[in-house]
Amino acid sequence: MTLESYLTDGIQPDRADIAVIETVLRETASTIAATFNGTHWPYEVSRGSLNANEGLSQSTTAMMIRAVDLLIGKTGTTHAERGYPTILKRI
Numbered sequence: 001m002t003l004e005s006y007l008t009d010g011i012q013p014d015r016a017d018i019a020v021i022e023t024v025l026r027e028t029a030s031t032i033a034a035t036f037n038g039t040h041w042p043y044e045v046s047r048g049s050l051n052a053n054e055g056l057s058q059s060t061t062a063m064m065i066r067a068v069d070l071l072i073g074k075t076g077t078t079h080a081e082r083g084y085p086t087i088l089k090r091i
């Protein structure tokens with residue numbers, strides 16, 4: 001495929017895929033923000049409800065902090081560790 005043919009015919013499906021991924025990332029960021037209770041995230045979240053009886057899970061909190069780092073692009077310096085910068089203020 002040449003660059004010209006890609007720009008003519010092939011780029012639209014790729015742009016559609018990117019739009020879907022960006023939507024999922026925005027929804028994920030919204031869920032992360034909405035489920036933070038001020039000190040930590042719940043161990044389990046089901047669509048439409050939270051398990052409020054859950055105590056602090058250090059491993060869950062560590063995983064969520066890593067997810068937030070990836071969403072805002074605050075990760076390591078190597079290319080393999082770059083995050084997907086998302087502006088959480090818009091969400």
